[in-house]
Amino acid sequence: MSRSVSDGLAISHRPLAISLCPETLNQALTFPCGKPENQGTILNPQAISGDILASTPATKTNGKADSEGSLARAHLTKDDYLELLKQLYLARYFDIRLAKEKRRGRLTGTLYSSHNQEAILVGSLYGLRPNDWISPIHRDMPAFFLKDIRAGWDNNDRMGLTIEELCAQVWCKVTSPSRARDNWSHIGSKAKHIIHSTSMLAGTIPAAAGVVYADRLNGGDAVVLTYNGEGSTAQGVFHEAINFAAVHKLPVITIIENNHWAYGTPNHLEYSLPDFARRADGYGIPGLIADGQDVLDVYDKVMECVEYARAGKGPSIIECKTYRSYGHGDHDDDRAAKYRPQEEIEMGRSRDPIAIMKGICVEKGYLSQADADKYKAERKHATEASDEDFPPEVVEYVKRGVEFAVQSPAPEAHEGSMWVFAEETK
Amino acid sequence: MSRSVSDGLAISHRPLAISLCPETLNQALTFPCGKPENQGTILNPQAISGDILASTPATKTNGKADSEGSLARAHLTKDDYLELLKQLYLARYFDIRLAKEKRRGRLTGTLYSSHNQEAILVGSLYGLRPNDWISPIHRDMPAFFLKDIRAGWDNNDRMGLTIEELCAQVWCKVTSPSRARDNWSHIGSKAKHIIHSTSMLAGTIPAAAGVVYADRLNGGDAVVLTYNGEGSTAQGVFHEAINFAAVHKLPVITIIENNHWAYGTPNHLEYSLPDFARRADGYGIPGLIADGQDVLDVYDKVMECVEYARAGKGPSIIECKTYRSYGHGDHDDDRAAKYRPQEEIEMGRSRDPIAIMKGICVEKGYLSQADADKYKAERKHATEASDEDFPPEVVEYVKRGVEFAVQSPAPEAHEGSMWVFAEETK
Amino acid sequence: MAAVAQPTKKNYITALKEALMEEMSRNNDMVCIGEDIGILGSAFGTTEGLQEKFGASRVIDAPISEAAIVGTSVGMALNGKTVMIEMQFIDFISCGFDQIVNMMATYHYRTAGDASMPIVIRGPAGAYSGGALYHSQMNESWFLNSPGLKVVCPSTPYDAKGLLKAALRDPNPVIFYEIKNLYRLPKIEEELPEEDYIVPLGEAKIRREGKDITIASYGQNVYHCLDAAAHLEKQGYEAEVIDLRSLNPLDEKTLVESVAKTNRFLMVNEAPKTCGFAGDVVARMSDIAFEYLDAPPLRITRMDTPVPWAKSLETHVLPSVKDIADTAHKLITY
Amino acid sequence: MAAVAQPTKKNYITALKEALMEEMSRNNDMVCIGEDIGILGSAFGTTEGLQEKFGASRVIDAPISEAAIVGTSVGMALNGKTVMIEMQFIDFISCGFDQIVNMMATYHYRTAGDASMPIVIRGPAGAYSGGALYHSQMNESWFLNSPGLKVVCPSTPYDAKGLLKAALRDPNPVIFYEIKNLYRLPKIEEELPEEDYIVPLGEAKIRREGKDITIASYGQNVYHCLDAAAHLEKQGYEAEVIDLRSLNPLDEKTLVESVAKTNRFLMVNEAPKTCGFAGDVVARMSDIAFEYLDAPPLRITRMDTPVPWAKSLETHVLPSVKDIADTAHKLITY
């Protein structure tokens, strides 16, 4: 046992420098929309606090790049690297496929695209144990089938939803986990440890705290990962839940997907500091920043927090810096191209998570340059990308889900009044 | 103009060391109830985070006592010192008088005693301008008449409630500002810039942000002081309001009266850190700690934050460490003597604000020892203290209020259905 | 000769205490959470002794965070627990409102039965005691209009215990209104069965039989109705007084049977009039008992005002025995 | 010859936009606050151009904090401002619930008139459009049961503009339900007066005259009622359709006069049945129009369920034209 009790105590209630963030990364993480000199359509600069210029450091850093050996990724094999890359393709392809289907009028409801944000989902889920819990929200659709996908893409008993279930949900079919009662991301599974969200932002973080509280009562050591947009951190219930988790040292890891826009509202109108990880400081819990475009950085940071949480040290917050590629939802695509400056959008999309992971794999010698050039999904808009830009197994996998969904029936009308109440008595 | 713009920027978004807290003070501020080795009736030590032992420093300190010259108190005269002392007596006498009346069955409703916490109210209000706003809550009854009392104890036009109005309110009479419609501290005045609270804890902080937002729109420079118990900082609306104020750099000063108990719940079950001032860190605003027993320390800290706020630099939080003398309300007095260890109670009451201020006045030569010994209200329980323990003008002042209240009529029944809606149209 | 144990009468709050104690013993997966319910044993003492017996991890002193209290309970329920939530006063339930109506109430529905929510939210409620706006509320209508919630309000010690136990065994979320004015009211003390019992949700109770008018109510207003009935008796009329006990599910059968007999209906509660439950029951009677009615089905409620503090004001806006007796008389002689 | 300006018909959302633009111009002390109402101009475009014209300090892009949005508005109102709050969808109003019902609604009452609260909370509402549980709500009953709030729901462009302007000039807080399904519905477009006008709160509007039954409703259900009336006409019956427009204050006079003529009453809305406003109006009619009624006053509402997503399910739980026509027929032939 290498950790002593005093180790734990020493790091337990200040924002921790348990991860490093090289200087270069800091720059990569900064998008212009948080800055007053580049405000999109913001009309009243006075409303913007002048001192956003004086940015806090992303995380405390010791000033030199960390050696790989101390990072969680050190335990990953070549196969893991290639699997992570493939999952990035999978998440991307799923999103693009939905965008196409939506454009063809085959889907009802709104697509909140996860395009360009996939590394956060793939990287955060990769190291979880099957019985860990997750709580995805509107922009995290791929999370539902990525959970525990290491147990086998085709293993329907794994602790995640199947691609069929997920497609059935999007296609509004009775074969979906919600039996088409609630839409898109408002699904989950009690058995598979996925919390069912509502629309109310940040509304599932208390439930996340509750599931692990119950688990601890039962002697378990599961952790829970909750996903939230940066804008959602302004909700009162965010505060109440994290405070509760901090008081009880619950293993709740809150991932803030900072894509720099909350619908039409930029960072500086949601929060007074440039780094949403600093929310952690008010609770005396670790607040880390990850490069949301780099699946390995996300993986490292999440695994550090998972280890910390599983050891009983309590909750943490990880801000993953990223950028929303398109509109808030697909209905907002056209407007979003106007309320956000074009250079910003280009900069935000420039560090494509697939490209970055490809580069790392090539550099490591895990992938030949020729193989890397084979599937060119990166930086392609849904209208530009074709099936050929993706590994065939990825296309096949999603296709299977879509076919299942298309063939599934819609729910029968009478189900509308069912399940208001549970019937059995405990 | 002695401050430069860069001054402002440099101190604007980290917890500031704009005030000093001598080491000795730090100790004085620490009550045992926050500590696991001294938990009152807490039954399950595991629920308590072990690392509360490793307390964060109260505020950053440079290790030596500050020279008076840089503090706001430097501008106070002998008369101010003596007036502050007299106001401490006044606040104390008012509370004791109510306790006696309540015990005699003359009052309806609950007395949330401010005994031992008066320095927070007196010290925070002393330097305000008449048109500044305040938002007192249940334990802050004296704040209503202490506001702008510098404009003359007998000046009924000052920007504060009169002692008559306040007594009428407590006695549930139609002459009170609420016309006896809502109880005890749930009063205020639009004209006198006092926000009317509800019972819902932390529920007026957003309104506080709103009044100063409106004031700024009108070109004003008023600030607002909100009072909150430390337990109330766990409310979601606390977070939403402070976040909003921080984003818009509103002059909202939030005073946390940390009396170490929220009804029957001690600090460590409400918050994961020992110092509630650290809540500020999550918003990138100054979080100060004041000795809530020392009226001058409270005055200094509040005036620093007032200056900061008036300069447009934004909100701040001041935690005033104090201790609740009695039960949560008078109905809880007996139980509170059981769920809180006796040594803790004694320690909590040992630094009486009247005694401390008397000592300072004597030391400064503003008060002779003989005069100081004349009125011995300090550390006396309501049942022990008599009118002779207070300066006669204080007793007279409250008496006037009580007489007015006693002679005032109760409201007529038909008023019960009035004022649900406002009639005039704008 | 051995001393024979004197049967003891118990008050309403003792009945609630027993229910909590027994259910916590019976169900190891039950957790209690709320403000000041552990160390203090609750503002009114309802949870006294629970933390001592079951530990601080099963009897949680929560931060002052009603939304988190409800939300964490949802999570615990999702992971197999039964949860009792105490609101220190039912008035503060508004601070956890979204989590109740949108997260908890709908969970079973939107997951097509994947997850049920065995959660009881209970708390002291009701006016007539000088509690003013924020310590007097009866806000059950908000929850009755939010599908997925059961709502219960006992008026006697026997029902308090039996309904609370039933609620804690129900797989659905239940909002449980305790009438703080009844907690220690001596006149309603009664003996409670030694053995385990429940009062099933959805069964009304006829508190007094009569043939001239049906007066339905719940909570402390039941006693106002009984007093009005006594008054009517002096005038020669027999009022039937029905204590609904459970608002959702509602025992329509007992109501209709009574109205079939009395041909008059009056519903009394202390909540604000507009969109309150009294109006709802009146509308139901229009629908299901119109043919029996020889007079309009009416309601007596609080005026559409908050509950003010001063006694004179409070009395003015709340239903009184006289209001009930007068209106009942009007209906009987319609 | 000079070209004569073609009178233009305007849709419901344009009417709302004009109301906001005109009131902001008219009242320098008016402030707008909400999520994404500035830079974006609101999710549905309702506030487009407002921030450009009046600046970011009067048109505030708030953080995602409904409670703070309501609470800061209360503070602004206390300090002399008139505030328009947009809820992105009316469903999210639950997150600011306590501030609405306990802080804002009661302010005038508990201060005995010291402070009035000229605040309008408006937002897109209503079902029938596949919005599922959290983008379909009609939750007006919560607020109608919370004294101190006015509640309004227009069904035409003319009323949308006139009621919004009246609401923004009212010294009381108003919850303003906009029916998002009507925002851009071509068939209801109409010309709007050039000059300033308001539609006073508390006046119902007879949308169709008839002598056989009174059908009252509001919002998009008004059109369902009109369709049902057209259907009944083919059967030889004339239904009178009343659009309440304002729920509190309610125009009881128009209702009673109509029922005095038709002797039948049916109330329709899409909110959940129990404790919904339909039941309340039914109960009122029992009270104030019983003598005129030759059949039970009835209601048609959503079932007591959330609004589900799939069209088949949604249709099942919501009132349909057929439901209305059938029940009306039953009542007429009672």
Ligand SMILES: Cc1ncc(C[n+]2csc(CCOP(=O)(O)OP(=O)(O)O)c2C)c(N)n1
């Ligand atoms: C409580 C609540 N208020 C408002 C909304 C409407 N809304 C949906 S998404 C959104 C923006 C969310 O921004 P962010 O949290 O940054 O997540 P992102 O969409 O950028 O991933 C808003 C305001 C909501 N769903 N819930």
Ligand SMILES: Cc1ncc(C[n+]2csc(CCOP(=O)(O)OP(=O)(O)O)c2C)c(N)n1
């Ligand atoms: C939203 C809300 N929840 C619960 C309560 C009940 N309550 C009244 S005072 C109190 C304790 C407050 O503690 P603290 O904030 O520390 O203030 P103190 O009374 O110690 O001054 C509680 C829980 C309330 N008034 N409002």
Ligand SMILES: [Mg+2]
């Ligand atoms: Mg975002």
Ligand SMILES: [Mg+2]
């Ligand atoms: Mg306290």
